[in-house]
Amino acid sequence: MISFASFPVQPERGSEYARHFPGDEDDHMDLDDGDFEAGGSKITWPGESITSSQAYMRGHGTYVENEEVVASVAGTIERVNKLITVRAIRTKYNPEVGDLVVGRITEVQPRRWKVDANSRQDAVLMLSSVNLPGGVQRRKLESDELQMRNFFEEGDLLVAEVQAFFADGAMSLHTRSLKYGKLRNGQLVTIPPILVRRLKSHFITLPCGVDLILGLNGYIWVSKHVKESEQEGEEGFDAEAVYSNRNDFIDDSTRIAISRVANIIQVLASHFVPLTDTLLLEAYEWTVENDTDAKGLLSEDVGDALVATIAARA
């Protein structure tokens, strides 16, 4: 029922602990033109000098010291002409227009909702960017403004698309598609946003009866599979169903599958493996073959074995 473990042993700071002085290194790397294109992305860490500031301009994630561009975050170096930037590995989500995100309502304001989307600022979902009852395009009425909480209230999860940016950099979302809207019948998993790759489709259906929505902001919704034909909306847009808070009946095997997929995602994220649909499918098959339940995935050995197998196949 209960088990204790130790914290990992810190390396003893002794004579073997070689300090690295920035001055006396031989492996000083200066970037020549075409250095990036050849070897793919190059990883840097805070304090490492990247290149001379006379030849290049500093961008995000860098600063200039002693006429050298120095990285201020750990990440990959990117270059656009003479501009050097470092894209951090662990960071908040950087939105781009068209991204699919999963968010949570934090506030209801006049004619808009504030949405937490794991970004630096809360996103905004305008009342005019959601599908309203009645289906067809129509003007927003005062009655819609008065019953905004019937559509979304604080804490609700939704899937949306980044529509535009405001002047202050906050993103504006829209749910003007029948694929988007309120989320039900499942649970949320949070992983670092960098691990979600841009895919052809971010709506994934696994054959075990589980639907996945991979938000590019690192929020992943794992839920019961809803058949194409039973999806709400289409011609007769049913506001009752779309904005409902009630879950459908979910049988035990689906629940177990949902927990298993959620734990697989956690394990992959802790090993810093980027997610794709094929990877998830293979990982799920591995757990079924090895008869591993969701609880077993929480132990370190099983997680390591899973990632090792996946890495070997990929």
Add this chain to the structure above:
Amino acid sequence: MASISTSKAEISYIRTGLLSNPPLRADGRGLHDFRTISLETGVAPLANGSAHLNIGKNPHDGGGGTEVLAAAKLEVENVDGHGDGVNGGRIVCTVSCSPSAYPHLSAPALDDLQQDMSTLLHQTLAHPSLHPPNLGILAGKKSWLLNLDCVVLADAGNTYDALFMAARAALWDCKVPRTRAVEYKASSAAPGAKVLASGEMDVDVGRDIEAQQSGFDTRSIARAVDFELPDYWDEGEVLGGSDRWPVCVTLNIAAPPPSSSSTAPCVHYLDALPQEEAATPLRLLLVFSFPPSSSSNLQAMRILGSGELESNQIRDFVASGEQYGQKIWNALNGKLKEEDVRRGQKARDRFARR
């Protein structure tokens, strides 16, 4: 309490899963399974006893989980009418919550939360039934004040259990420095004429002599006026009562919604995730101590949340809580002994290297 915002659909999903048969939890654990607990003692070099505890740390990258630091620090207090000091020493417990653990809480709400936690921890641990015997220094003059400070660095559910486990580990680890009473005596050759130590001790010397002269006065008058810390190889003696410091069991009670017609019995589960805590209307905190000599003691009990509980249910919950408490107690004791061995080993290695 630490309610991260949760949508109604999520709450209903979690609750239905808990109440289904067999019960299913979001991460696949059984109802009475704990996440892995990591524990380390002796983390703060300046404290007399300290512990670092994490529940539910990710085994691979070491992130996440409820993280608590506890440190016990001893302070000398004067026992006279003015201060707070009392004969035999006293214990003061404080809990502070890091704002990064509760980013959604405002400053006043955070203060309230840490006040709640401090009160529970203090009222339980400073209770006379748990008072350690060796916190006094000089009767009527000096005593130790034990400050037990806990910091909640991250909250991923089940904070109270983590707090009590960390507190128990820190107090188990706590060493009270050895003291030697110092008294000033007149040399027997010339009574009252020569004082060994400083001159201000005249008064005491005078009283000493009076005490010696009165043959009928059988009261033992403490003559020691001050104490010194002898230079000794270890850090002191172990704080007494280390086999009594309690552990906490949080029973999260999920009852079917009153509106539903189903007569499913309410279930309880342990070690809730934050989402599960948000979906659970009622939490019952039971603090148990299992002294080796006598039977178990229920040291404290709290009910958190808006749910309702009938008195006949409480009896069952206390009975089952006692069993879980015993398991936590045994596991924690095993881990604490293991930690003692590990640190002893480390100290020997360092000594051998010299």
